Amino acid sequence: MSRPLTFYIHIPYCLKRCGYCDFNTYTPGELKAGSDIAEVSTGYIDLLIAESKIAKGKLQASKPIETIFFGGGTPTLMEPADLGRVLDSLKSDFGFATNIEITIEANPDTVSKEKLAALRGVGINRISFGMQSAATHVLAVLDRTHNPENVIKATNWAREVGFEQVSVDLIYGTPGETIEDWRATIKSALALPITHISAYALIVEDGTKLAAQVKRGEIVIPDDDQTADKYLIADEEFSKAGFNWYELSNWAKAGGECRHNIAYWQGDNWWGLGPGAHSHIDGVRFWNVKHPTTYKKLLESNDSPVLDSETLVAEQIESERIMLAIRLPSGISKASLSGESLARIESYVTAGQLSAQSWEAGVVSLTRSGRLMADRIVREILL
Amino acid sequence: MPAIDLAKAPQPASTNPAQIRNFCIIAHIDHGKSTLADRMLGITEVVEQRNMRAQYLDRMDIERERGITIKSQAVRLPWRSGIDGQEYILNMIDTPGHVDFTYEVSRSLAACEGAVLLVDCAQGIEAQTLANLYLAMENNLTIIPVLNKIDLPAAQPEKFAEELAKLIGCQPEDCLRVSGKTGEGVTELLDQIVKQIPAPVGDANAPARALIFDSVYDTYRGVVTYVRVVDGHLSTRDQIQMFSTGVRHEMLEVGVISPEPVVSKGLGVGEVGYVITGVKDVRQSRVGDTITTYHNPTTKALAGYKDPKPMVFSGLFPLDGAEYPMLREALDKLQLNDAALVYEPETSAALGFGFRCGFLGLLHMEIVRERLEREAGLSLISTAPSVVYRVVKGDGKELIVTNPSEFPNDKIEAVFEPIVRATVLAPAEFIGAIMELCQERRGTLLGMDYLSEDRVEIRYTLPLAEIVFDFFDQLKSKTRGYASLDYEPIGEAEGDLVKVDILLQSEGVDAFSAIVHKDKAYAYGVMMTTKLRELIPRQQFEVPIQAAIGSRIIARESIRAIRKDVLAKCYGGDISRKRKLLEKQKEGKKRMKMVGRVEVPQEAFIAALTTDADVDKAKAKAKG
Numbered sequence A: 001m002s003r004p005l006t007f008y009i010h011i012p013y014c015l016k017r018c019g020y021c022d023f024n025t026y027t028p029g030e031l032k033a034g035s036d037i038a039e040v041s042t043g044y045i046d047l048l049i050a051e052s053k054i055a056k057g058k059l060q061a062s063k064p065i066e067t068i069f070f071g072g073g074t075p076t077l078m079e080p081a082d083l084g085r086v087l088d089s090l091k092s093d094f095g096f097a098t099n100i101e102i103t104i105e106a107n108p109d110t111v112s113k114e115k116l117a118a119l120r121g122v123g124i125n126r127i128s129f130g131m132q133s134a135a136t137h138v139l140a141v142l143d144r145t146h147n148p149e150n151v152i153k154a155t156n157w158a159r160e161v162g163f164e165q166v167s168v169d170l171i172y173g174t175p176g177e178t179i180e181d182w183r184a185t186i187k188s189a190l191a192l193p194i195t196h197i198s199a200y201a202l203i204v205e206d207g208t209k210l211a212a213q214v215k216r217g218e219i220v221i222p223d224d225d226q227t228a229d230k231y232l233i234a235d236e237e238f239s240k241a242g243f244n245w246y247e248l249s250n251w252a253k254a255g256g257e258c259r260h261n262i263a264y265w266q267g268d269n270w271w272g273l274g275p276g277a278h279s280h281i282d283g284v285r286f287w288n289v290k291h292p293t294t295y296k297k298l299l300e301s302n303d304s305p306v307l308d309s310e311t312l313v314a315e316q317i318e319s320e321r322i323m324l325a326i327r328l329p330s331g332i333s334k335a336s337l338s339g340e341s342l343a344r345i346e347s348y349v350t351a352g353q354l355s356a357q358s359w360e361a362g363v364v365s366l367t368r369s370g371r372l373m374a375d376r377i378v379r380e381i382l383l
Numbered sequence B: 001m002p003a004i005d006l007a008k009a010p011q012p013a014s015t016n017p018a019q020i021r022n023f024c025i026i027a028h029i030d031h032g033k034s035t036l037a038d039r040m041l042g043i044t045e046v047v048e049q050r051n052m053r054a055q056y057l058d059r060m061d062i063e064r065e066r067g068i069t070i071k072s073q074a075v076r077l078p079w080r081s082g083i084d085g086q087e088y089i090l091n092m093i094d095t096p097g098h099v100d101f102t103y104e105v106s107r108s109l110a111a112c113e114g115a116v117l118l119v120d121c122a123q124g125i126e127a128q129t130l131a132n133l134y135l136a137m138e139n140n141l142t143i144i145p146v147l148n149k150i151d152l153p154a155a156q157p158e159k160f161a162e163e164l165a166k167l168i169g170c171q172p173e174d175c176l177r178v179s180g181k182t183g184e185g186v187t188e189l190l191d192q193i194v195k196q197i198p199a200p201v202g203d204a205n206a207p208a209r210a211l212i213f214d215s216v217y218d219t220y221r222g223v224v225t226y227v228r229v230v231d232g233h234l235s236t237r238d239q240i241q242m243f244s245t246g247v248r249h250e251m252l253e254v255g256v257i258s259p260e261p262v263v264s265k266g267l268g269v270g271e272v273g274y275v276i277t278g279v280k281d282v283r284q285s286r287v288g289d290t291i292t293t294y295h296n297p298t299t300k301a302l303a304g305y306k307d308p309k310p311m312v313f314s315g316l317f318p319l320d321g322a323e324y325p326m327l328r329e330a331l332d333k334l335q336l337n338d339a340a341l342v343y344e345p346e347t348s349a350a351l352g353f354g355f356r357c358g359f360l361g362l363l364h365m366e367i368v369r370e371r372l373e374r375e376a377g378l379s380l381i382s383t384a385p386s387v388v389y390r391v392v393k394g395d396g397k398e399l400i401v402t403n404p405s406e407f408p409n410d411k412i413e414a415v416f417e418p419i420v421r422a423t424v425l426a427p428a429e430f431i432g433a434i435m436e437l438c439q440e441r442r443g444t445l446l447g448m449d450y451l452s453e454d455r456v457e458i459r460y461t462l463p464l465a466e467i468v469f470d471f472f473d474q475l476k477s478k479t480r481g482y483a484s485l486d487y488e489p490i491g492e493a494e495g496d497l498v499k500v501d502i503l504l505q506s507e508g509v510d511a512f513s514a515i516v517h518k519d520k521a522y523a524y525g526v527m528m529t530t531k532l533r534e535l536i537p538r539q540q541f542e543v544p545i546q547a548a549i550g551s552r553i554i555a556r557e558s559i560r561a562i563r564k565d566v567l568a569k570c571y572g573g574d575i576s577r578k579r580k581l582l583e584k585q586k587e588g589k590k591r592m593k594m595v596g597r598v599e600v601p602q603e604a605f606i607a608a609l610t611t612d613a614d615v616d617k618a619k620a621k622a623k624g
Helices: A037-058 A080-094 A113-121 A136-142 A148-160 A179-190 A209-215 A224-240 A259-266 A292-300 A314-325 A339-350 A356-360 A374-382 B033-043 B061-066 B099-110 B127-138 B157-168 B186-196 B321-335 B362-376 B428-440 B464-468 B471-478 B518-535 B572-590 B602-609 B612-623
Strands: A005-011 A065-072 A096-106 A126-132 A165-172 A196-201 A244-247 A250-252 A269-273 A278-281 A284-288 A306-311 B020-027 B073-080 B087-094 B114-120 B142-148 B209-218 B222-231 B239-242 B248-250 B253-257 B261-263 B272-276 B290-293 B312-318 B342-348 B352-359 B380-382 B389-393 B398-401 B412-427 B444-452 B455-463 B484-495 B497-504 B514-517 B543-549 B552-559 B593-595 B598-600
Touching: A005 A037, A005 A080, A005 A259, A037 A080, A037 A269, A037 A292, A065 A080, A065 A259, A080 A096, A080 A113, A096 A259, A113 A148, A126 A136, A126 A148, A136 A179, A148 A165, A165 A179, A165 A224, A179 A224, A196 A224, A224 A244, A224 A250, A244 A259, A259 A314, A269 B572, A278 B572, A284 B572, A314 A374, A314 B572, A339 A374, A374 B572, B020 B033, B020 B127, B020 B186, B033 B073, B033 B087, B033 B186, B073 B186, B073 B209, B073 B222, B073 B253, B073 B272, B087 B186, B099 B127, B099 B209, B099 B362, B114 B127, B114 B157, B114 B186, B127 B142, B127 B157, B127 B412, B127 B484, B142 B157, B142 B186, B157 B444, B312 B321, B312 B342, B312 B362, B321 B352, B321 B362, B352 B362, B362 B380, B380 B602, B412 B428, B412 B464, B428 B444, B428 B455, B428 B471, B455 B464, B455 B484, B464 B471, B464 B484, B471 B484, B497 B518, B514 B518, B518 B543, B518 B552, B518 B602, B598 B602
Parallel strands: A005 A065, A005 A269, A065 A096, A096 A126, A126 A165, A165 A196, B020 B087, B020 B114, B114 B142
Antiparallel strands: A196 A250, A244 A250, A269 A278, A278 A284, A284 A306, B073 B087, B209 B222, B209 B290, B222 B272, B239 B248, B239 B290, B253 B261, B253 B272, B312 B352, B312 B380, B342 B352, B389 B398, B389 B412, B412 B455, B412 B484, B444 B455, B497 B514, B497 B543, B543 B552, B593 B598
8 A cells, every 4th residue: 555545524414406517415305314404414524434434444544645635515504513523533544644635615605704714723724615606697607606806705714714725616617608707707806815716618428407408498508618718717817827737627826736636637646535426445345335325324334435436447447547648748658658549639730739848858749729639639648 | 403413513623724714803902803703613613602601702810801812822613604504614813913013914915815893883983993003905805894792782883884995995785794692693703704705725835835824822731823824734743834933843743722722633725723743942933933844845935934023122120139140041932832932131230130021012021920929929120211322432442221320421423213104093172282292202204194074093103112101191181092003113223312311429220311302301310310310219318310411411310318217205115116116117127229339228119119090000000
């Protein structure tokens, strides 16, 4: 066990489900467990701790934990003290690296300065706010309730209570979003006291409310070319403001990169706690049962919550390596690819989508416009 | 009780021709022929009540589902006449009902002395029925006009009795009125068949002559050949000989259908039954041929034998290239039962290995394709149907072209295309719409007659190619389904025809080439280029799509280069999901066809080769 170890902790609760979201999350109404999330908090954290004990049994002699990430759902719905309990348990079982990064995702609407201080108080040092957009009509399509003003307040509070790293998530390519809307969103985001930005093109996932609206023709997905333009604009503006891309959809000021995410892309070991959470330990991927109730039942009867697993074979490991590495500025070493693969992608150098300079230096690395073609280039390499 | 106990009825091989009546039923697809036949089987008690099922005589699933008869049947029905109290044997010969099978129909008719003209008295006579009626009249058959479905609330027996009387030249009151559904009038119809239709006449002592009117391949017994004995006698002791080929066969079994096969000692003058000789391929026992005996052969064949000629050609390709050997096997098997089906291997740059197949017509084509898919479990893609062109080149050399990709690119002197005489029957209110359609399709009006006050018969000559290209669907939609169509080939005519090629990035796609009239080349080019622009996914580079006649571009579109092909998010759980998607895409990529550097998904080919009417049909089928 030599790879760095990280934990992902899933909090599968939201007050309300957003129209575009296909994550494994539940509203109190969907769970029929009473309407008060606070009631759920303590019991749920106990389950996470129980699962972490299973992890402990399997991960003997591991290195101290490098990063922890509370994702959701809406992790800030949990009591900070409860989040602190799971952190304490992990610390005593595995140990924390001295510079551990502990992130929490937060909804700018459901935090107060006091809450943020309490979260900081239990050791969480990085926070990522779901800002999505500065345009209210775009937020409405996404089914988000927050007032853009809240983002300004929340990020400032976060700095005031001592979060070193503050990030916002943005979504572009939402139906109804104009280029001007997107520029305004970028401008608002860059005015915030933040160190990191993630920006994703909206994906209409099957089974979401948004997908149903698109299918019924109520909402029209914007043209792919416009969405491509928005990516280029974002990258240009972020770079100008000192945020550099360190992954296809992530930008940070120097030292502000999210180390937890980098661990995913480098193929490190991570253990996901919670229903539906995925883990990757030494070439084996496994994932838990999705529903919180099933998860609870299994853990309460001392059973493993793992639903299924796969042991990656060499070809799959290689596919994943290429798929992930191409998304990073460091790219892929040409020496690691076959001559046929290189021949198939050479035209992308000519087309300006792979950096000619890197190519000369023996590296397959995407240019700004090439990043938009990453998946296609991966397919060319692998087929 | 007019039915006769089967055991006591006159037996095959020893039935006096005077006691025999051979008849067929001429009817349109849904005018109730099968129901009437069911009713006759019941009333004559050849099928016991408890064994009865609907459409008893339609054996193939497709026949039952589509309500059409593809292969004919001949059933022996004993009947005691309610008029004279005598015993008779009625042979009911079921005929195919579709224009594609006109030749088979004509042979079935030639095996009869009379025909029941069955018309739905809520709808009136249809074009194909009319064509078959004329065929029957040309064969000098006695016609018994019958109005069916008199139980329907929408029945108009008076109106359609007038129409029939006019067509046949009888009195409206001569039309019998029946309901296959309730059985009303069917007993009387059987008695009238005995009374009106002449008994067969033949020379019992002459060398045997029997007409093959159908030939069916049976997995267990080999080819079952349906015959009508004209002269002499066939018995199990005989060796028989096919007149056209002179080939001799052992007679393994002779019998009649009643309505299950019943072995007999033989068949005498005027009788209808089957013979089994052990041949495995219907092409050795062809419809229209004369069977005689080897030891005492006739010198004079019965009239009317001809080889069926394919009129419509299309390429059939397996969706999965690995299924090519299965397709070959399935075609070989189908041909055992379908003497009209021809095929030869074809290679398409776009679609891979397949077969160029020749069919009697569109229905024949559809049926073959459906049987290949259903019975052999194949998934097929077919190219647009083409007719047979005769091309005279600049150097005077002639070329027969059944595949647009074979159309010569060098100088052409003249192109000749098959012409048909088409008959459309429809309510008079649609005359305008029909004439407009026919005109649009390069038709020439031959004439028009009113069958009754509000129903007309319109006759046109039309290029067969125009009919092959969704004419029938258009006709149906322009007449709200009321018009019916029949056509017969009448020769060829010179046409101002050109080949339109479709190019992707200057690379021709053979499957999309078409031979069209010069005036329609532009429309075809625009239609195909627009369709392909929608269907072909964007590529790394811009892809021009062009339609061209020779080197002249007549239409163009272009697919813009793709700019975004990436999923933005890629975290923990996304990774395996994304890898699996990648693996799936890899599989999909294997099924891509390459046209030059352009990747074209198979679905795009299928969709581009599918007409809107096909799509509607597929939808209707899915609903049904």
